Amino acid sequence: MKRVIASFARNIVFANILLILIFLAGGFAVKYMVRENFPEFELDMITSRCLFQGPIPKKSKRASTVK
Numbered sequence: 001m002k003r004v005i006a007s008f009a010r011n012i013v014f015a016n017i018l019l020i021l022i023f024l025a026g027g028f029a030v031k032y033m034v035r036e037n038f039p040e041f042e043l044d045m046i047t048s049r050c051l052f053q054g055p056i057p058k059k060s061k062r063a064s065t066v067k
Helices: 002-010 012-031 057-064
Strands: none
Touching: 002 012
């Protein structure tokens, strides 16, 4: 590893060219990367009506939901 660092320190042009090649490879990778969107789905909604004689709405809501 010390030899690689020493060779980059001696030959600055080689280090710059290698850096440019790494950036170009990253740019191409980003360009051709498969991108995913949010999946398309329909919301399954259920509407329930309950008729309770007398209790307040909070109690009727609590009685009709499942936790």
